[in-house]
Amino acid sequence: MGGCRDRSARRCLGRGGEKGRLKEALAAEIVAKIDSLVGAPVEQWDFEAIEVAARREALRIACLAVARRFNADHSDHSGPALPCPCGAPARYAGRRPKTFTTALGDLKLERAYFHCDRCEAGFCPRDRALGLEGGSFSPHALRMIGIVGARVSFEEGHGLLHDLAGVDVPTKQVEREAERLGREIAEDERRVVEPDTEEPLPPTLSLGMDGTGIPMHKRALEGRAGKQEDGSSKTREVKLVTVWSAEGRDKEGVPVRDDGSITYSAAIESAASRDTDEEPSELARRVVREAARRRFAEAPRRVVLGDGAEWIWNIAGEQFPDAVQIVDRFHANEHLSAAAKAIYGPEGDLHKEWTHQRCTERKAGKVGDVLAALAVHSCCEGARACSEYIRRNRDRMRYGELHATGLCTSTAVVESGCKRAIGLRLKEGGMFWSVAGANAIIALRCCLLSRRFEDFWERRAAA
Numbered sequence: 001m002g003g004c005r006d007r008s009a010r011r012c013l014g015r016g017g018e019k020g021r022l023k024e025a026l027a028a029e030i031v032a033k034i035d036s037l038v039g040a041p042v043e044q045w046d047f048e049a050i051e052v053a054a055r056r057e058a059l060r061i062a063c064l065a066v067a068r069r070f071n072a073d074h075s076d077h078s079g080p081a082l083p084c085p086c087g088a089p090a091r092y093a094g095r096r097p098k099t100f101t102t103a104l105g106d107l108k109l110e111r112a113y114f115h116c117d118r119c120e121a122g123f124c125p126r127d128r129a130l131g132l133e134g135g136s137f138s139p140h141a142l143r144m145i146g147i148v149g150a151r152v153s154f155e156e157g158h159g160l161l162h163d164l165a166g167v168d169v170p171t172k173q174v175e176r177e178a179e180r181l182g183r184e185i186a187e188d189e190r191r192v193v194e195p196d197t198e199e200p201l202p203p204t205l206s207l208g209m210d211g212t213g214i215p216m217h218k219r220a221l222e223g224r225a226g227k228q229e230d231g232s233s234k235t236r237e238v239k240l241v242t243v244w245s246a247e248g249r250d251k252e253g254v255p256v257r258d259d260g261s262i263t264y265s266a267a268i269e270s271a272a273s274r275d276t277d278e279e280p281s282e283l284a285r286r287v288v289r290e291a292a293r294r295r296f297a298e299a300p301r302r303v304v305l306g307d308g309a310e311w312i313w314n315i316a317g318e319q320f321p322d323a324v325q326i327v328d329r330f331h332a333n334e335h336l337s338a339a340a341k342a343i344y345g346p347e348g349d350l351h352k353e354w355t356h357q358r359c360t361e362r363k364a365g366k367v368g369d370v371l372a373a374l375a376v377h378s379c380c381e382g383a384r385a386c387s388e389y390i391r392r393n394r395d396r397m398r399y400g401e402l403h404a405t406g407l408c409t410s411t412a413v414v415e416s417g418c419k420r421a422i423g424l425r426l427k428e429g430g431m432f433w434s435v436a437g438a439n440a441i442i443a444l445r446c447c448l449l450s451r452r453f454e455d456f457w458e459r460r461a462a463a
């Protein structure tokens, strides 16, 4: 997909004639500049210093050449007036300069400006045409900010942009622009649901749902109940949906997730839909969109995996009534371990021993034995809660049967998906989020990790 961009770049630059001569002149200028930079015999070069200086010069000259071409072209002054979105005419009011940060460096561009008296505001049609609207970054600079903002802290992103691309963007602006791009992507995700017909549909598709808490700013938590001792909360839950296939098998014949088959969609949003609501919850709609993209309903066999959380099984039951429901083994084990600690205390080895025995029984499909072992400790609240959990999800824990039919119950996929898509970026020490900021970065990150970034930019350029 990256090749498309390179092709279009070649197409634009490669048309002979005047542009061909410009290109040659540009190349000659760069070569002359670089010759003047390197005096010593090759053996004595400080090669890295030369690389850095040469790149800087090449970019500087390219930047000048692009600005020269851009500013000489006045075709955006198409007439004395243009219609303003409000309906009134916007009159041409001269050319306005603005400096944009681009992959080539800072570019001062002069664009035709049209002013609407009624709105007391104006616009530059060229900004819209070139994807410069609403900010001071070129599309490629914005894309680079998006890539770092999705993967590392804004501070680190600032450093990477400087070190790798030679582009200086203050940390605060990395944050602002990455979030702006993320909001655009989130909007695009809600609007565009194109079933992926390029990938062949596997015999079985798995859809997992999970929730994970991320640390929030105080003001994003006001009035929200939580698990802190004073009843307050420090986190909000991000709800994640993942879709993947696991046709491959490891040495023991256990299904393993197919490389490149996983996609993610997530947000801090409500899973609740009251009986009086006609519309499904925000989250249910997200799940439906992601399932549609992956053609989940068309897969010959469909599996929904989750922990015991009720919202997961509500959505699964309403949206995919024929799918096989599985409580992921990881979460089942976690519940057993929590019960063991409640019974024996978190110190010592007793709780580990007990958990191991219950997990072995569970693995062998002896759910009755697990329940009997829990019943012995029915005076312990943790044990009762675990019992209740197992009873409620018993049908979703028939692991022996499920394995025999080759289904993936190893849920490391959902769990590691949560960690990969959310935890690694949003739970780093010292980070605190607003709902809007977190949702923007989550949208950005899910788009990148699901290999949908390129499609987004293609739509954006075509809009």
Ligand SMILES: [Zn+2]
Pocket (backbone or CB within 6 Å): 084, 085, 086, 087, 088, 116, 117, 118, 119, 120
């Ligand atoms: Zn107007």
